[in-house]
Amino acid sequence: MSNLSLKHKPPLVTVLFIQGVVFAVLYLLFPYLEMALGQSIPLFWKMVAQGLIAGGITVLFGLTWVWISAQVLAPPLLMLGIALNLPNWVFPVALALLILVFWNVVSNRVPLYLTNQTTAKALLDLLPKKKGLHFADLGSGLGGTLRYLAKETKGQKFTGLESAPLPFLLSWIIGKLSGRQNLSFRMKNIWTQDLRDYDVVYCFLSPVPMARLYEKALEELKPGSLFISNSFEVPDQKPDQVIEVDDRRKTRLLVWKM
Ligand SMILES: C[S@@+](CC[C@H](N)C(=O)[O-])C[C@H]1O[C@@H](n2cnc3c(N)ncnc32)[C@H](O)[C@@H]1O
DSSP states (O other): OTTOOOGSSHHHHHHHHHHHHHHHHHHHHHHHHHHHHEEEEOOHHHHHHEEEEHHHHHHHOOOHHHHHHHHHHHHHHHHHHHHOOTTHHHHHHHHHHHHHHHHHHHSSOOOOOOOHHHHHHHHHHSSSOTTEOOOOOOOTTTTTHHHHHHHHHHOOOEEEEEEEHHHHHHHHHHHHTTTTEEEEEEOOOOOGGGTTTSSSEEEESSSHHHHHHHHHHHHHHTTTTTTESOOBBBTTBBBBBEEESSSOOOOOOEEEEO
């Protein structure tokens, strides 16, 4: 299964394909199952079965927990929505919200998940104490990591770059409400941002962009700057330092000195 060429297709194609195949197989099997049981199976439970089987197969394809959860939840939720007779606009609006949040899943293969507080604290300990230091979070999500660092430091600047519209908007609004002058968020694709103004760049992305991003960092960061990746390695590039964070997911901060 893991060698199927489907594994190398964009995740959206893979998950839709899995749902389609599971639906077709169950559609053929349920009449026999109902005959054997001597009663009909409620549609809701059929959708739960569809979600669980599709989720299980998605695990075999090595997709992330975001996709696996979506696979399990989508069929019963869709069913529930129909049963509750929700107005028609609810489905496109829900889909639009999902797209605005998970904007980078399809194009960049990077979902939204957040740096936890223990890791943010480890990042703070790692920061050079230099006045005027400029720190960038490449793909800043909801901006929580930067808000924490901006609160805990003096005389240093923190910038978040985020291209997913909804997370950017939320981080920008909360950032403005926090009133911190040393904190800013920009709606920007990290590939179009020159990194040479930053002394430290931090990213928590996925394995997919790491080789390209490291190349970009090598070209653009000033000597002595730090490139820090939460969890994801750069192929064939041994980090100068690895911080093992004492959190539940055993986070590793990989640090390269440029
Ligand atoms: C795993 S989240 C990390 C969020 C935040 N850095 C944190 O640690 O809490 C990755 C974020 O990177 C964003 N992202 C992915 N590719 C991007 C790109 N090319 N330009 C800007 N943001 C990107 C995603 O939208 C997502 O919000």
